[in-house]
Amino acid sequence: METSVAIANSRAAWRSYLELTKPRVVALMLFTVVVGMLMATGSALPWRVLVFGPLGIALVAASAAAVNHLVDRHVDAIMARTRARPLPSGALGCTQVATFAVALGLAGMALLVVFTNPLCAALTFASLVGYAGVYSLYLKRATPHNIVIGGAAGAAPPLLGWVAVTGQLDPGALLLFLIILVWTPPHFWALAIARRDEYARAAIPMLPVTHGVAFTSLRILQYSVAMALIALLPFAIGMSGWLYLSGAAALGGRFVWLADRLRRDSRLAMPTFRFSIVYLFALFALLLIDQYFDLESSVAASIIN
Template identity: 50%
Template sequence: MTSLAATDQGLLRQYLVLTKPRVTQLAVFCAVIGMFLATPGLPDLKRVVFATLGIWLLAAAAFAINCLIEQEVDARMLRTARRPTARGTILPQQVLMLSGLLGGAGMLVLYNLVNPLTMWLTFATFVGYAIIYTVILKPRTPQNIVIGGLSGAMPPALGWAAVANAVPAEAWALVLIIFIWTPPHFWALALYRSKDYEKAGLPMLPITHGPEYTRLQILLYSCALLACTLIPYALRMSGLLYLVAALVLGGVFLRYAWRLYRDYSDALSRSMFRYSILYLALLFGALLIDHWLGLLLT
């Protein structure tokens, strides 16, 4: 019995790894921010809970499919070689069953307990990431993360749709921020993991165009990102608190990009990658705090 329980726990742990929980958490966090920004007051908490659950389930399903499709590529990369699919410790049928159950449950929750618009948008995001990005773009073009980044940028729109049953310009402004953030975030990773990507046969920008060109692109996208983060203030979605946070956080991001361009090191590239994750969480957190502060002052 003890051995059987340990085996079950091991399988559950492998299933959890396939859903990429850290990435899922950041995506769901951005979706929740969209939910709270979609209404002048507090959104219906029951809707928030069900929307969060449904979006998490479909995101987890997409990541599981991604791991299955890329199992051979992952096995050749140090960063991903420990994934269950890469090690062959879990069967493809099990991954498909996991993804089907999670994705199906997510669609049912969103359709019946949130609204059909959110379900279809989230399903389109699933297809965009699991199929269009993973199967078509990633192995074929160094612009994979630019084009495919749209699916990863969708969570704020999904959250907005869940509460407002619509996706106005304000929601797309948040999508744009994540869309522009994605290339420098991933290219910083690709720079210090370039040997891994080359070994895996993936046409990442540092391999196809060289590290110096990649660093220039990171710098240019970082400038564009700083400009895009000012859009919520320009649209009067936010006030001075968010504006100051966007300028300070963006200034640090831009400084990383400039240093990376002028004096590259793997350690600096790794630091920028880690900061980029913290940056996005703090930026969207500042947007929410500013929103609530505005409500308290009115």
């Protein structure tokens, strides 16, 4: 009986530590990292960079997520959707979470220093400080523009993947960064509209709390239009072809349509939020698929010639 209880407790603890890392968020970030790496070069990547680069970035991102849990533990206890998290529920203590966050961060930075390059390691560390420190500790509670300013840390993954391969900041990397930077506000504001009462109780100055739903919905629409247009730039600068362009236009049109409907019906906040996740994943998948087909076409043309 005691053995069974010990096993059950260890499984519960494992699940709690995993929840600290925000695995779904990190998985999407990791996907954009890999796309950034593969977009950076048309040649094969060294397997060490391809394996340990994303792993290092993911560990640092997970460390930042754990720090966010630690900083927001009192707010999480107030909000219905977060009160079951490991810290508010008592499943883990602050010392455990802090130790876990430091261990993840150190492990991730060590992998990046050894297997990538100094610029990638430095930018990843800056992202960690930006999200876990500047955003979580200050911006989130200081201004309704927290997501706009703090979104830079969350927009970094594809840029980090690119830099892990090239060791330099190229226009393509900055464009991938810009796409996620402009995507972040409508993504989070849609969720904030749906959870505005909870944010108000927690005294978090999200835009719907400080400026109202109508104002926030208009901003979501404006950012969605800008995002849909910016997402066409990879085609404009020759990073991608017609396959990507057609898909990006369709996805952007859908996002703008949902944002426009959200202005008239706030009940569409969660559908808009959920589609924003689908949008980002599909957009980066299109980038990768388009490049793959472009490479295949180039190889076929060289064989024919």
